[in-house]
Amino acid sequence: MHAAAIAAKISSMAKRLFDSPVFRSRPLFSLPQVIFFLVIAGAIIIAVDLNNRAQAGRQVGSGEEALQVQVDREATRQIELQATLEYVTSDDYVASYARNEGGMILPGERRIVPMLQEATPGPTPQAPATPDPAMQARPWQAWWRLLTDAPQPQRRAAQQ
16 A cells, blocks of 8 residues: 555656646747757768868878889889899900809919918817805805995904
């Protein structure tokens, strides 16, 4: 019975609220307001689209300078390669290669080959091992050395 009373009370409160002047029967927006909002929304969409197109138009020409520099560099490289090709196919290159790389000589010439005498290496002297002062130090002396960078305290003969 208690639940039915609560439901009746809620129903009467809802009826009073919806019958109040806050909830009117006229529409929320008038026709001129709806048209105004649609025009504003259309203008925003068109502005965003025009902005995207303008950015795309700026990006079209942005790489042109870099590509022109690359084309100029490759044209220079092509000229250098053509000059190299002409030299490599000439008789001067063949003669130079035969003398310097192939070891050939012309008739009437003598080849002189320098002979290097290599000295026989002697045994490498072994350096004496450097004693590690940390191995001879007490733990507190090693820590003192690590923390202060001061010379390691010397052991006294009486402490041993």
